[in-house]
Amino acid sequence: MKATVKSLIGAALLAAGRPLRAAELGKLLDMSEAQARAQIEAYAADLARAELGFLVEEVAGGFRLVVPPALAQQLAPLLSPPPLPGLSGAALEVLAVIAYRQPVTRAEIEAMRGGSASTVITLQERELIKVVGRADAVGQPLLYATTERFLLEFGLRDVRDLPPLQAEGAEFSQLLRG
Template sequence: MTDDARPARRTPQEPVALLLAGLAAPVEEAVPGLFSPPRRATAAPAEPVLEPGPEPLPVAPPRSPEPGADAALDEALEALFVAADRPLDLLTVASTVERPVGQVRRAVQRIRDDLDGVRGGRRRGFELREVATGWRLYARPAHDAVVRSLLEIETAGRLSQAALETLAVVAYRQPVSRGQIGAIRAVSVDSVLKTLVARGLVEEVGRSEETGATLYGTTEDLLAALGIRSIDELPPLAPLLEDAEDARAVAR
């Protein structure tokens, strides 16, 4: 058989198509992974682990009123115990609020328990204590130190009798000099007057035209301490002076 007689060889179409596609496109796109190393599988990012937060503090349920409690009566009794300067017996309290003694006794017990924190509240710094003559509010013994310190400060801040007498002379005779004050009180008032000036109750208000002596008068702080607006609101002194003159006349 001659070459002309041999049948023509047919070229497979699939390899030709792949070759043509490879010439028209980059090799990596035509045959992925042909020259590049295989990609490693990337693990998915781990989700953040949230640590458990602090547990919420338990909220105490609101206290339900005690059966038979009378809020108005309790408030009235609290006001009485705060205002009283002596122990109050149950009969006096019951007469004041016009309630039966038994009802008042139960209210007193409720107030005492409330101040002691028995019913779930905060214990107070004072207590309702029963003594021989009745009930009264007292500071708890645990706070004796701070209470004692306060009392020492207040005691140190009180004026002596001599200072009070000198202050009265200045208040009623102002403007007045040191010599005039001493003549009225018949004692030396130098140290006492210095104390009053240091306390801010008395101040220099001028000088005498006749002698040139320093004149003293009261301050606004004294008015505030006395609870008055001006020195004119002081009680009249004339009736007291008349009694004093009568006493001197009898003594003579």
């Protein structure tokens, strides 16, 4: 039995357990990245039309299969717990500063917050931020930026998808998925 392109795409997205980039799928399917992207988009449209209980989501530079948000409430007892339990308000503030101002030093974070940035360690342990270099300043302080895990946890393709800072009533914590 020869698998169709659509069945291979679906199987690959399910089996990978992580977002797959169009280039990876293209290599697997022996086609260009642009052709793979077009095939993924066609597969996503077919899934959405058929209402089979899955959607293709573009996140963190790749594609993955997800449960449609409309079904998540009903499936809550079966779903794993939210991946980011217990992030404090301070941790979310530090994460927001890093997300919007990256790369940024700890001193810059503390200056923007008007307080300690001690939650940097917690955010690193949860793999939401990472050290991306050193600033060209006295003492060469570490520079922090968000990670691919951050994009996954917040359902973002990249940091350009963050909501505008001026969005009225928007809170960074409301972006958390779970």
